[in-house]
Every structure is written in C-alpha cells, then in structure tokens.
Amino acid sequence: MDVLIPAERIQQRIAELAGAIAADYDRRPVTIVGVLTGCLMFLADLVRHLDLALRIDFIQASSYRGPVTNPGELHIQPELVPDVAGRHVLLLDDILDTGHTVAALVRHLEGLGAASVRVAVLLRKRGRQEVPVEPDYCGFDIPDEFVVGYGLDFNDEYRHLPYIAILPRFPGTDAAP
Ligand code: IMP
Ligand code: MG
Secondary structure, three states, X not given: OEEEEOHHHHHHHHHHHHHHHHHHHOOOOEEEEEEEOOOHHHHHHHHOOOOOOEEEEEEEXXXXXXXOOOOOOEEEOOOOOOOOOOXXXXXXXXXXXXXXXXXXXXXXXXXXXXXXXXXEEEEEEOOOOOOOOOOOEEEEXXXXXXXXXXXXXXXXXXXXXXXXXXXXXXXXXXXXO
C-alpha cells in the first residue's frame, strides 16, 4: 500500500495539535470523548502531550453504508453514555468524511448537557463534506481516497499500522470500498 502520511509526520503533527489544545483550554478541565474504535491511536498519542486536568471517555457510533441504506443514518450505541454533564468536551474522531457522524455526535453530547463541545479530527477528506462541520482542530487535509492505518480500518483490519496508507481500489472498478 502507498503510505500517505508516515508515522513520524503523524507524531509531529499531533504534538502541534496538542500545543494548540493546551493553549486554548488554558488549564480548564476537559473531557476528551473518543469515537470508537478509530480514535484509539490518535487519542492515546494526543493525551500524552496534554498537561491539563483531563478525563477520557468514549462513545460509539456506526453509520449504515450499505447500498440499500441511507448513508449518514447513524446508530449511537445507547449503552455507552459518556459522563459529560457540565463538562467542557473535546470530541475526537479519526476522520471527517461526509460530516454526518461528527455533526450528530456534537448534538448528542450537547443533549447530554456538555458545557461546551469542540471537535478534533486527525484527517479531513477534501470535497466530501455534506454537512457543514468545521473542526476546531484538524491534523491533515487529505485527498478523496479510502485510507487505513493508525486506527482507521477497512473491515476492521489495518488499524494497527503506525502510518496512514491508501487502500488500493478494487481492480476494474472506480469505486472506493
Ligand atoms: P462521516 O460520517 O461520513 O464523516 O464518516 C465518518 C466515519 O466513516 C469515520 O469515523 C470512519 O469510521 C469512516 N470513514 C470515512 N472515511 C474513511 C476512510 O477513508 N477510511 C476508514 N474509515 C473511514
Ligand atoms: Mg470506522
């Protein structure tokens, strides 16, 4: 697979994002809410740079992307309720694609009583947003390719790669997986 973002570049950029986040929160307590499972590497590497009063919680959402279902229809795992009432929340997701997931999760966290909700994404795909979501922190803008590694999966594989790679398109088709 072609490497799009090498491991060292990811680490360098995460340190920069952490610097910006730490300066913005300026010692205000923050609850990082990671979107499972793609956030795992990003979250683990980011929080190790953050010298803040910090809590970590998780949320899980899946979108139905089959040919017969409506893309963007989102299921939020009801048994995983992050404790965010009155807290300043930083929502962490691996990638902003259409924007449906992040937009719905921001509304969901506000509904749970968060005092504020900001958004950090490692990647943002160019030209794909259907919902206007402006992340407060974004690691990299990437081309419209299906990417894996560093938490991102295809069929739950490849999450463990320390870099971001482009998944080859199926031979003979133009479609992403
Ligand atoms: P959105 O709701 O369209 O913004 O989709 C966001 C979710 O789709 C992400 O949290 C990922 O789980 C998944 N996703 C979108 N693009 C990719 C990709 O290129 N590789 C792996 N997962 C992706
Ligand atoms: Mg995923």
